[in-house]
Structure formats: structure tokens, C-alpha cells
Amino acid sequence: MPDNHRLDLALTLKGKKKPGRNWEGEWNFSLYNAYGRKNPWYISFKQDDDNPKVMKAEKTYLFTFVPSITYNFKF
Amino acid sequence: MQTKILIPFSSFTNKQLKCICLLMFTIIFSSCTEEINVDVDSGETRLSVEAAVTSDLTKHHVILKETSDVFFNQDAIPVHSAKITVTDGKTTYNYQETKPGYYESEEAFAGQPGNTYSLSITNVDVNKDGTLEEYLASSTMKSNYVIDSIKMHFDPDYESYDEDVDKGPFWLVSLYMKDDIKTEDYYGFACRINDVMVHDTITEILVQKDTYFNGETSKGVDVGEFNQEKTDEILKDNDIITLETYAISEEYYDFVSQLQELDEGQNMFSGPPGNITSNISNGAIGFFAVYSITRTTIVHRDK
Numbered sequence: 001m002p003d004n005h006r007l008d009l010a011l012t013l014k015g016k017k018k019p020g021r022n023w024e025g026e027w028n029f030s031l032y033n034a035y036g037r038k039n040p041w042y043i044s045f046k047q048d049d050d051n052p053k054v055m056k057a058e059k060t061y062l063f064t065f066v067p068s069i070t071y072n073f074k075f
Numbered sequence: 076m077q078t079k080i081l082i083p084f085s086s087f088t089n090k091q092l093k094c095i096c097l098l099m100f101t102i103i104f105s106s107c108t109e110e111i112n113v114d115v116d117s118g119e120t121r122l123s124v125e126a127a128v129t130s131d132l133t134k135h136h137v138i139l140k141e142t143s144d145v146f147f148n149q150d151a152i153p154v155h156s157a158k159i160t161v162t163d164g165k166t167t168y169n170y171q172e173t174k175p176g177y178y179e180s181e182e183a184f185a186g187q188p189g190n191t192y193s194l195s196i197t198n199v200d201v202n203k204d205g206t207l208e209e210y211l212a213s214s215t216m217k218s219n220y221v222i223d224s225i226k227m228h229f230d231p232d233y234e235s236y237d238e239d240v241d242k243g244p245f246w247l248v249s250l251y252m253k254d255d256i257k258t259e260d261y262y263g264f265a266c267r268i269n270d271v272m273v274h275d276t277i278t279e280i281l282v283q284k285d286t287y288f289n290g291e292t293s294k295g296v297d298v299g300e301f302n303q304e305k306t307d308e309i310l311k312d313n314d315i316i317t318l319e320t321y322a323i324s325e326e327y328y329d330f331v332s333q334l335q336e337l338d339e340g341q342n343m344f345s346g347p348p349g350n351i352t353s354n355i356s357n358g359a360i361g362f363f364a365v366y367s368i369t370r371t372t373i374v375h376r377d378k
Contacts, residue, residue, distance in 0.1 A: 002111070043113060044341045045145055054148045057113040067098075 002040060002059075006033040023075035029067075036064035117144050122154065122201045122210060124353075124361035128161060128192045129321075130219060130368050132185040135161070137170055137178045137194070141201055142360060153177075158198040163190040186365060188218040188322075194355075194363045212355040212363035217322040219367035220262070223251040225318050226295065227375055235300055246310050246375070248299030248318050256290025261328040263321030263366065266299040268314050273307060274299075278338045282323065282331045314375040321366045326354050330362045 010030035017024055033039075040059035048054035125138040139154035153176025161168045161180065170178040186192060193213040200207050226249045233245035254260055264281040265274035274280055281298055288296075299318055301308040310316075323331075333351045341348060353360055 038109060040111075042341070043111070046340060051148075053150070055146050057111050058108050059111045060108050062107065 001043065004039045006037050006039060007035055008032050009034045023073050025071060025073035028070040028072065030070075032066040032068070033064060038064060115145050118142070120202055122196070122199065122208070122355075122357075122359040122361075123151065124196065124210065124212075124355050124359050124363065126194055126212070126361070127364040127366070128186045128216070129366055130186050130188065130216065132183055134179045134181075134183045135168075136180070137196070139176050139178065139196070139199070154199055154201060156198060157196050160195045162193050162195075163187070164193075186216045186367065188216050188367050191215040192363075192365050196359075208357055210355055210357045210359045214324055214326070214354060214363055214365035216365045216367055217324065219322050219369045220252065220260070220320050222318075222320055222369055222371045223253070225250055225299075225316075225371050225373050227316065227373060233300070235302065244303040246301040246303065247297040248301075248316065248373075249295035250293050250298045250318070250320075251295055253292045254285045254288055254290055259289075259325070260285040261323045261325055262298075263323045263328075263331070264298040265319045265321075266301070267317040267319065268301070268308070268310065270315070270317065271307075273301065277331060278335055280321075280331060282328050282335075284325075284328055310375050310377070312375065312377040315372055316375050317370050317372045320369040320371070322369075323364070323366045326352070327362060327364045327366065330354075330364075 008030065010028060013027045013029075015025050015027075038059070038061040041062050043057055043059050046056050046058055048056055121142045123140040123142050125140075126136075128135050137159050139157055140151040141154060143149075143151060155172065155175060157172070157178065159170035159178050161170070163186075166184075168180045168182065168184055170180050173179045191213055192215075194211065196210040198207055199210075202208070227246055228249060229244070229246055231244045232242055233247065234242050235245065248266060250264075262283045262285070264283070265272065265279070267273060283298075298320075299316075301310055303309055329352050337348060337351065351360070354363055355361060
């Protein structure tokens, strides 16, 4: 199997406490697999459509990069 | 306490919604397969056997080849000079090599239901270790099935058993017969057009077991397909259609099912691939199939 590695990044922005408000919130921005590496989920072997004697290896990967935004609040 | 907010879609503008949908579409449907180079180790060479005895009176044959590495891109190497015999306990039939790796029985014979046939392959050294190997297999022939009748019908938008084929116009063979409630039955089906075998590879044969219709009447279940977009399957008026029904063993049913499953390829939800079962000893791959055949014919009418 080829090497499996990835980089995940996340940034959390906390809101300032405001007087009179009994809850606080924060934004979270994250990026899964930041450099978009195509890590194999599995590898399968297939015959070539034109020449069935020739075998090919094919990897299936799930995601490259996946961004997400979350807002959390506590009270 | 910590809670995540779910933002309702109604709070987005149309433009924002389009952007979100486009992003999700790109992530979900972006291509996720890619050809790669893989280094794989060489495996031990094994014997590949393709052998059958049927109820037809004919010269039966055995094909012997060597297995090869995954990326070997030549024809399979035939295995020469093997000594092959098939016996039913009373008579022994000798086989002769008539083409490289292709062995034929010296005389024509028909398998008899109830008899157990034993295959013996000797005088081969497939793994090249200097010692001759012996391969054995045996299987009992089942009685052939009684078919009441078959009918043809046309479906312009049929979804084939073969997952590689898209929906399309098909002529279908419907089967009418009663399954025996007392026995566990395994069926194989293949068709001929004007005596030319159409389903001539093992991946085209339909195999079925009677789990869901044990003792029932089949009431016209479709067991043969003719894809009208495939040149060798196009039917013309007055063509003679023959349905061959094989009374196969449970072991052969498993072998064909596993082979067809592997041939379809893997997907995300498949389990890990495994070796296909075999009834041949000493680590050989392939199968010694013993089955009786029932043939049912019908004249095709285009209307």
C-alpha cells in the first residue's frame, strides 16, 4: 500500500464576553486533508477493457480536502 | 453545556445555496478512483484445472494451465504431458493431450446420474521443485431436472443480471417447472441460438439455488437473456432457442457464484477478496464439475 498521510488544520475564533449576556460562542473553521492527498481506501485489480490479458491496479480514495465551519455556544 | 447550531436552509440566499450545493456536489461526486503502480510479490505457481463430466455422450475434456503473477500479460502457460484419468468406480477413462494443455477422453462417454466420478491428474511438476505432483477430485452426478415448458417474452427496458450491461431491449426465456421439495437443488442455466452456445463463458451462466422457491412452481421466472444490442444475441423469426438446465452440486454453485462475484469487481462495500473454493486437492485452482443437462427448445416468433 502507498504511504498514508494527511494534514488537518483548524482555527477557532472565540467571541468576547459581553456584559449581560449569559452565553458565549465560538466559530471553528477546519480543513481536513489540507494538501488534498488521495490516500487509498482500497486497491483493486481490473482487466484492461481492450486487452483482457493486461491487469491494472486502481486505487479508490474517499476524499481529498473537506472544509467545514462550525459554530459552538455554551450557556 | 455545548450545542452545535443547525442553520436552516431558509436563512441562505439563492446565490449562497447554489455555492453550497456546488461545493457539496464537487466533494461527493468528484472522481475517486485512479490507476496506480503497485509492486506485488511473485506467488507460487499452481495448477489451474477446468474439467467437466456431463450427461452428454461426448468426448469430455480437461484444460490444464499454470497460474501466473497478477501483472503477467501473456496467454496462460499450458501444462503438458499430464496423465489424466476419470473413473466412475467401474470404468476408467483415459485422456489424451490433443492441443497444448487440452486433454480429451479417448472415447466418448455419458455421465450417469447417481455415479460418483473421480478425476486424477498425475505426471506434472507445476511448482518446478523436481517432485511430481498428484491432483484428485471427485463429484457425484445429480439427476436431471424435469422442465414443463419455456416461453419467450420481450422487455424493451430490461435491467440485466449482468451489472456491466445497461438497461435495454432484451428477449427473455421464462421457465415453467416444479422444484422438488425433498431435495436441496442447485440450478445452472445457459442458452443456445440455432445450436450455437450464446452464454459460452462461466461468467454468463446463471446459477440459482432453491432456497426461496423450494417445492414451488417457477411460474415463468426469467432464466435466459438475449441482449438485442449484442450482435451474437439478436434473435430472428424462426430461430431455435435451446435452454440448457444444469443439475449442479452445491460446491459447483459456490464456485461459480464466487467467481462471478469476483469478476464483477469490488466496490466500497465489498469484503476483503478471498480465494475461490475448489474441489481439487493439493492446492490446485479451478473445478471438476459433474452435472446432468436438460435441454428444452422453442421456436422464436418475433411477434
